Amino acid sequence: MSAPATYRQPVSRLWWLKKRTYFLFVMRELSSIFVAWFAVFLMIMVVAIGRGEASYQSFLSWAASPVVVVVNVVALAFVVLHTVTWFALTPQAMVVRGPGGRWVPRIKEVRVAGRLVPAATVVRVGGRVPAGIVIASQYVGLVVVSAFIAWLVLR
């Protein structure tokens, strides 16, 4: 008798409605749709600006129409969700080291011509920047970039 190795329990297409964390995960994934939407929106805007003031004004009245405004309000909510979750995950995705670390000698095994031989090396230990600082510094970056763009456009 063969083992049922290929059996996979069927999962409902609505699995993501069953738990709050699943739901948030799917919302985070869906934020990409609004990232793409706003890329397209920006392209339409840049074309309109390039074509002259009349064209820019008709872009503005299109952008002020209820449907587009609602889409952009929803887009803002998804973009904020993206920013918050992306910043929160950064410390897990990469190790940021500050000046506190030190190098210590280690013996590692390396493969030379198919054989494992010991070799001396140095590895970095300690000095890891705490996750809270990594996250906070990203928000500082966000504020600086936002302030610069607002200044550039509105000055």
Next chain:
Amino acid sequence: MTKRHIEPLLWLLFSGGGVVAAVFLPILVVLFGLAIPLGWVQPDYDQLHAVVGHWLTRLVLLGLLVLMLFHWAHRFRYTLYDGLQLRRLDAPIAVLCYGGALVGSLAALLIVLTV
């Protein structure tokens, strides 16, 4: 087999797009998506035209647009796989997503070159 080789590159584009979207999009959506169309603030057209026409703005804009589009492509591809359990449609979904991002990137290139 070729797909295996470009997978790290696609992930890098996704990741870069995630960073720029997280940092640049909140202010851009607030400013250009809501505040300006709804008349909360009214920037001078000539000023806007000058900013958009500057070569550095165009270069940054192109980078943002390309990264954001590939961020969408990669994430949306996996949203369809996992969220809607469409694993059987692997190839057509990948072609649609990355193809869409590529077409959008070419459009973005054309726009920043001619604006």
